[in-house]
Amino acid sequence: MEWETVIGLEIHAQLATKSKIFTGAATAYGAEPNTQADPVTLGLPGVLPVLNKEAVRMAAKFGLAIDATVANRSVFARKNYFYPDLPKGYQISQYELPVVAQGHLDIELEDGSVKRIGVTRAHLEEDAGKSLHEDFHGMTGIDLNRAGTPLLEIVSEPDLRSSKEAVAYMKKLHALVRYLEICDGNMQEGSFRCDANVSVRPKGQKEFGTRAEIKNLNSFRFVERAIEYEIDRQIALIENGGKVVQETRLYDPDKGETRSMRAKEEANDYRYFPDPDLLPLEIEASFLEAVRATLPELPDAKKQRFMSEYGLNAYDAGVLTATREMADYYEAVVKAAGGDAKIAANWVMGELSAALNASNKEITESPVNADMLAGMLRRMADNTISGKIAKEVFEAMWNGEGDADAVIEKKGLKQITDTGAIEKVIDDIIAANPDNVAAYRGGKDKLFGFFVGQVMKATGGKANPGQVNDLLKKKLAG
Numbered sequence: 368m369e370w371e372t373v374i375g376l377e378i379h380a381q382l383a384t385k386s387k388i389f390t391g392a393a394t395a396y397g398a399e400p401n402t403q404a405d406p407v408t409l410g411l412p413g414v415l416p417v418l419n420k421e422a423v424r425m426a427a428k429f430g431l432a433i434d435a436t437v438a439n440r441s442v443f444a445r446k447n448y449f450y451p452d453l454p455k456g457y458q459i460s461q462y463e464l465p466v467v468a469q470g471h472l473d474i475e476l477e478d479g480s481v482k483r484i485g486v487t488r489a490h491l492e493e494d495a496g497k498s499l500h501e502d503f504h505g506m507t508g509i510d511l512n513r514a515g516t517p518l519l520e521i522v523s524e525p526d527l528r529s530s531k532e533a534v535a536y537m538k539k540l541h542a543l544v545r546y547l548e549i550c551d552g553n554m555q556e557g558s559f560r561c562d563a564n565v566s567v568r569p570k571g572q573k574e575f576g577t578r579a580e581i582k583n584l585n586s587f588r589f590v591e592r593a594i595e596y597e598i599d600r601q602i603a604l605i606e607n608g609g610k611v612v613q614e615t616r617l618y619d620p621d622k623g624e625t626r627s628m629r630a631k632e633e634a635n636d637y638r639y640f641p642d643p644d645l646l647p648l649e650i651e652a653s654f655l656e657a658v659r660a661t662l663p664e665l666p667d668a669k670k671q672r673f674m675s676e677y678g679l680n681a682y683d684a685g686v687l688t689a690t691r692e693m694a695d696y697y698e699a700v701v702k703a704a705g706g707d708a709k710i711a712a713n714w715v716m717g718e719l720s721a722a723l724n725a726s727n728k729e730i731t732e733s734p735v736n737a738d739m740l741a742g743m744l745r746r747m748a749d750n751t752i753s754g755k756i757a758k759e760v761f762e763a764m765w766n767g768e769g770d771a772d773a774v775i776e777k778k779g780l781k782q783i784t785d786t787g788a789i790e791k792v793i794d795d796i797i798a799a800n801p802d803n804v805a806a807y808r809g810g811k812d813k814l815f816g817f818f819v820g821q822v823m824k825a826t827g828g829k830a831n832p833g834q835v836n837d838l839l840k841k842k843l844a845g
């Protein structure tokens with residue numbers, strides 16, 4: 368039997384506002400427990416929520432970016448449940464009327480084709496606090512600093528058909544919220560996390576199978592692995608005569624498996640009703656137009672422009688626009704270097720990215736800034752250094768030894784382009800290796816590399832490679 372997987376993702380993006388969604392308490396990460404918990408956060412009797420306009424602005428910006436409908440009227444609802452880190456006994460969310468509905472996001476599949484994924488809705492809600500189990504013997508600590516932090520919950524249509532597609536969609540969304548500057552995207556701190564709904568059905572069947580929901584996946588790798596595990600589990604279960612039950616599951620990254628957490632709650636378990644403390648949210652056309660004016664160039668548009676303006680292929684343009692920081696860095700290099708945009712792309716995607724990865728640094732923390740890399744590319748373009756020596760220059764710049772000109776000067780890396788000087792070296796090498804010269808002239812072409820190596824060795828790698836090639840060919844020909 369052939370099986371098909373169906374996946375829908377619910378992604379929680381923490382909005383990058385300074386204060387909480389219904390109160391002025393700070394949202395900064397990592398503060399001492401309960402230092403950002405004012406009376407509204409604590410849910411004390413008699414307090415009233417006041418909506419944070421900035422959170423609305425960010426939700427609207429997201430809606431516009433995914434071509435969705437931004438509702439001119441949406442409603443906050445109480446989602447009732449008991450949990451120690453939810454002191455009010457309900458979470459303020461949106462239910463029947465969300466602020467954003469019916470958008471879409473295009474993802475690129477492995478074969479290069481594009482697939483459109485529907486975004487059912489995105490709604491505003493408040494985050495809960497945190498229960499702390501370490502450091503408390505036989506007890507649980509409650510930290511309410513996170514309670515009331517604004518979240519945008521982004522719900523996809525069940526359009527995804529594999530773990531790879533799910534990860535591609537999640538990455539695309541991650542890049543988008545960061546381009547829009549509405550979420551810092553920090554997955555370790557929980558600013559961007561995902562619930563994955565997974566089901567399987569026999570290929571060709573129209574109806575969806577019963578789904579399981581895997582909660583709180585906070586890395587792309589976990590999303591991929593959890594979904595893979597879940598697909599195998601469900602198929603094995605059905606093939607052995609069992610039935611998938613609708614439930615909430617947790618992924619255990621150490622064991623690489625998902626485990627049942629609780630039976631799936633139904634919407635009516637939550638007794639949703641409109642929050643009487645909050646008026647419906649009305650967004651005026653003028654507000655929306657003002658938000659539209661703040662939209663930056665979006666990743667897809669930037670990618671297209673990089674292809675047409677800089678002559679990059681789709682792959683390179685995709686890599687270079689994966690984050691706004693990377694794209695900005697690249698463009699700054701191209702503008703300052705003024706030379707070949709493809710060579711600049713190779714350096715940013717190659718040497719620079721490798722060095723960043725190896726030292727676990729963000730591009731914004733790179734010891735070699737865009738101006739420095741551009742300075743080095745200019746020295747390659749004007750033949751002061753070869754591509755090979757450039758690697759040495761780059762490494763020195765990375766290690767804080769100054770900009771390209773300073774490094775070239777200090778280390779004496781200037782390329783030898785004086786024909787006479789190179790000829791002199793070649794003559795010496797030919798004189799010192801009569802056997803090899805004879806063999807080469809007798810037809811052993813492969814020895815050419817040996818001679819190039821000798822010249823480079825004698826010049827400390829500084830002889831211009833093109834000239835060395837030409838001159839060697841001429842002299843060896845006799």
Ligand code: ADP
Pocket residue numbers: 373374375376377522523524525526564565566575576577578580634
């Ligand atoms: P809930 O809020 O109860 O989790 P929703 O119906 O809003 O349920 O769906 C949540 C997510 O589950 C959506 O992303 C949706 O695309 C996805 N989904 C719904 N049905 C299925 C299914 N049978 N298989 C996989 N995903 C599904």
Ligand code: MG
Pocket residue numbers: 377562580
């Ligand atoms: Mg859900």
